[in-house]
Amino acid sequence: MDSKKQLHIVMFPWLAYGHIMPFLQVSKFLAQKGHHIYYISTPKNISSLPKLPPHLCSNITFIPFPLPQVHGLPPGAESTSELPIHKVPYLKKAYDKLETQLTEFLKRSSQVKWIVHDFAPYWLPSVANQLGINLVFFSILCASSIAYFGPPSELLGGCRQRPEDFTVTPVWMDYPNNLAFKLHEMVSHQECMDSVSDFERAGTLLLSCNILTLRSCFEVESDALRVLSKLHQKPIVPLGLLPPSLPSDEDKGDGNWEALKKWLDSKQAKSVFYVALGSEVSMSQEFMQELAFGIEKSGLSFIWVVRNRPSVEGHLVQDIVPPGFEERVSDRGLVLRGWAPQLRVLAHSSIGGFLTHCGWSSVIEALGFGVPLILFPVGSSDLGLVARLMHGKKMGLEIERNDLDGSFTSDLVAESIKRVMVDPQGSQLRANAYAMKEIFGNVELSNKYLDEFTRSMEEFPPSNDDV
Incomplete structure (x- = not known):
């Protein structure tokens, strides 16, 4: 690439795995197009990233910023997955203190003309403005949210x-939809808000960014993307869905995959449901036990990935699986503690359903x-909004819960699992989900969107300094 046309781009994600990985995926695409990427995060988060393909190493520079210590943040914690939800505000305070390091880096790196940022650094517009740098707000949320x-x-x-x-659908959503939070979802989200709310952070950045980009496409969310254009009056450039690639067979990172594959191979096609509630979900012991009983009552084969979350003191909480559960389901269920190769599991022909916490990824x-x-x-x-979106599009079925406190019954869990997996009433839903492979798993389609996004930066009107 002509060095004059090569863009120098800073990527600055929020400190959560679900943000760090999509930012890396986009970084790799931009680097492949010949642009130079400075990927900024904290040392521990950078060290946890997968190795870069050799041909991209010269175009991606990882810049580790030590995370400033703040009172209340457990020592050594650098991402949301290491914290109980009520400690996340302290991570936001520490992240805000990265402003000084970022400003110094940008002053030294005069070639940087773009920063692709997340929802959190509300202080970034004034820094970028002083230095004549353009901003891209990259939201990992879907367009509907x-x-x-x-x-x-x-x-x-x-x-x-x-x-x-x-808890009501806003007036500006001018097409038929069911998007609204349940009361218990909004109450629980307030636990991870800092004194500067997430709304204030995102609002400030949406006001100031030159481009808004997001993990979506017109094939799935055309109405929401149209509404976004109307609301923000600036370029809205979807990135596509960024479908992840299956690890190659040579990849030895999935230590427990062989045993898991053998177990799945012994099951009939689409007979197993997979349960994974994300790396950062915290539920009461009572709710976890009710969920477990529902899984058991379904009578179907399953794999359940269980992660014990850190407690207030930072230690792991007691095991959240009810006593005796594993023995009772040993003929048809597997409980995996910690981590599982989710992509490999979902790709297996025995998997017929996914009980998910509704993270967009x-x-x-x-x-x-x-x-x-x-x-x-x-x-x-936005997990509740994603659930309503998928339920409304008939690609999934939401388990009924009490709007006020989020409570539910094991019978409803079992009923929902069976409807999605085997009941005749779920046949249309199963067909709809299967048809979505052509969009959600379409790498070529996603790359077309990434090409368009890359062009939107390459062809963006130059600032006065550049003319």
Whole structure:
């Protein structure tokens, strides 16, 4: 690439695995197109990233910024997965203190003309403005969620002030949809808010960015993307769905895959459901046990990946699987503690359903293999909105829960699992999900969107300094 045309781009994700990986995926694409990427995060997060392919090493530079210590943040914690939800505000305070290091780096790196950033660094516009740098807000959320949150004026002090205000579909969503939070979802999300709310952070950045990009496509969310254009009056450039690649057989990172594959190979096609509630989901012991009993009552084969979350003191909490559960289901169920090769599992022909916490990445992975969804949004962020979106599009079925406190019954869990997996009433849903492989798993389609995104930066009107 002509060095004059080569862009120098900073990537600056939030400190959560579900943000760090999509930012890396986009970095690799931009680097492949000949642009130079400075990928900035903390040392521990950078060290956990997969190795770069040799041909990209010269175009991606990892810049580790030590995370400043703040009172209340457990020593050594550098990502949300290492914290209970009520400690996340301290991580946001520490992240905000990266402003000094980032400003110094940008002053030294005069070639940087773009920063691709996340929802959190609300202080970034003034830094970029002083240095004549353009901003791309890369949201890892789906278009429907961002549209639901509304224009900057709404995020920065609009009419929705109480959790109850978020339980109705907003007026600007001008097409048939069911997008709204349940009351218990909004209440739990407030636990991870800092004194600067997530709404204020995102609103400030949406107001100032030159381009808004997001993990979506017109084939899935054309109405929401249209609403976003109307709300923000600036370029909205979807990135595509960024379907992840299956690890190659030579990849030895999945230590437990051989035994798992052998177990799956012994099962009939589409007879097993997979349960994984993400790396950062925290549920009460009571809810986990009710979920376990529902899984058991379904009578179907399953794999359940269980992660014990850190407690208040940072130690792991007691085991959340009910006593005796594993013995009772040993003939048809596997409980895996810690981590599982999720992509490999979802790609296996024995998997016929996915009981998910509704993280957008997990939904994309499942539908990329045509696996229907048993929707169980637990945790903060936009998980409830994703559940409603997928339920409304009939690609999954949401497990019914009490709107006020989130409670549910094991019978409803079992019923929902069976509907998605085997019941005749679920046949249309299974067919819809299978058909989605053509969109969610389509790398070529995603690359077309990434090409368009790359061009939007390459051809962006130059600032006065560049003319």
